Amino acid sequence: MASPPSPPLPVPLLRAGRPPVLPVEPGGDPAHWTARHRDALRALVTEHGALLVRGLGLRDAAGTAEVFAALSDDLMAETESFAPRQTRATGTYTTTPWPANQQMCPHHELSYATEFPGLMLFACLTEPDDGGETVVADASAVLDALPRRLVRRFTRQGWLLTRTYNDEIGASVAEAFGTDDRAAVEQHCRTHAIAYRWQPDGTLCTRQRRSAVVRHPLTGRRCWFNQVAFLNEWTLAPDIREYLVDSYGPDGLPFNTRYGNGDPLEPETVELLNGVYQALTRRTPWRSGDLLLVDNVRTAHGREPFHGRRDILVALADRVSLTDCSPTIEVTAA
Incomplete structure (x- = not known):
């Protein structure tokens, strides 16, 4: 016997500035x-x-x-x-x-x-x-609200995530990869298009370049899809950024983002991205x-x-x- 149909859902409440x-x-x-x-x-x-x-x-x-x-x-x-x-x-x-x-x-x-x-x-x-x-x-x-010049650059170059793993800030190697076995970590990196290097003290540094603009797999809509602003040093509170730079150096931050060609992001660009997000939140x-x-x-x-x-x-x-x-x-x- 077929199961009875589900009762209809109530109509979602739609209000400006709020999700349904x-x-x-x-x-x-x-x-x-x-x-x-x-x-x-x-x-x-x-x-x-x-x-x-x-x-x-x-x-x-x-x-x-x-x-x-x-x-x-x-x-x-x-x-x-x-x-x-x-x-x-x-x-x-x-x-x-x-x-x-x-x-x-x-x-x-x-x-x-x-x-x-x-x-x-x-x-x-x-x-x-x-x-x-x-x-x-x-x-x-968000994509429509960004300057066309900036969108074209990110579309052409993508974005770059750099990570330096440690046991104090963020996920450790074992927490991020589910293992601290070097061979297994390196295999994951090779399989998932991540450049890696081990520093003399055993610290792992990685770089991965990804598309900043994608199409939704079901609807085909173009979307601004990345973590360029969230994982960038200029989004951090100034005192936290100063502490991290003093502790790990400008090239050893636990995570940071760049343009896809490796150029650093300008503080004003990160501020612009965060401003667009804020306006559309x-x-x-x-x-x-x-x-x-x-x-x-x-x-x-x-x-x-x-x-x-x-x-x-x-x-x-x-x-x-x-x-x-x-x-x-x-x-x-x-």
């Missing part, structure tokens, strides 16, 4: 409700780029993991992370550690990798006292129990500063290959 909010009646089993409405929820994310489900009643990591699994058959383990996460349940992690008093610039998760999530899933178990929104920005709108305060779905290619996400405890869980879903996104440069090591 889908209110649901509290009560019942969140994973069961999500599974019944999976196709409709995913269709709304494709239509709007992001969707906040309010009233779902998520309370713990185990229940959240069930909801994440109901939404995607492809939950990814993160590789090449720039900061370590903690595993809270199968396919379910803490958010990237970042100082509570600092803004996390909008970005696309793992946009420097050759494989990345097509869908980001966030669940709020405990809302902060103030701030802490997971903000979103439409990547096609949409935000809705978290409430405990919320679920947020974000199309990781079409939509950048970030985080506002906050006060109080903030417990947000995340899953990386729906693996996408960069080669399926019409990159504008060849996928090679720098």
Whole structure:
């Protein structure tokens, strides 16, 4: 006997400056409700780029993991992370550690990798006292708002991520690659188009050149897809940047970005990028129990500063290959 059709979802609330909010009646089993409405929820994310489900009643990591699994058959383990996460349940992690008093610039998760999530899933178990929104920005709108000259340069050259791994700032080699075995790390780098070198003291330095503009694998929309601004030294708070430069030198920063030809980014260019993101950012305060779905290619996400405890869980879903996104440069090591 065929199962009865799922009841229709309520119409999302559309408000200027906010991602669509889908209110649901509290009560019942969140994973069961999500599974019944999976196709409709995913269709709304494709239509709007992001969707906040309010009233779902998520309370713990185990229940959240069930909801994440109901939404995607492809939950990814993160590789090449720039900061370590903690595993809270199968396919379910803490958010990237970042100082509570600092803004996390909008970005696309793992946009420097050759494989990345097509869908980001966030669940709020405990809302902060103030701030802490997971903000979103439409990547096609960002691309359209940038100066054409700058877009042409990034389209032609791509962008370059440089990393110097250490055990103090960001992810260590073992945390980023899942192993500290040199042979295994080198094999990963060769397979995923990452140039690498080991310094005499054993420190690993990597460079990877990637496309800054891609096409969405489903819709074909051109998107500004990268972490040029987020991982650049000029986005850091001045005192933190000064500390890192004093500690590691200008060429030994844990992470930094450049133009694809290796030229350094000007502070005013990074300020321009962050300004465009800020102008196009949409935000809705978290409430405990919320679920947020974000199309990781079409939509950048970030985080506002906050006060109080903030417990947000995340899953990386729906693996996408960069080669399926019409990159504008060849996928090679720098």
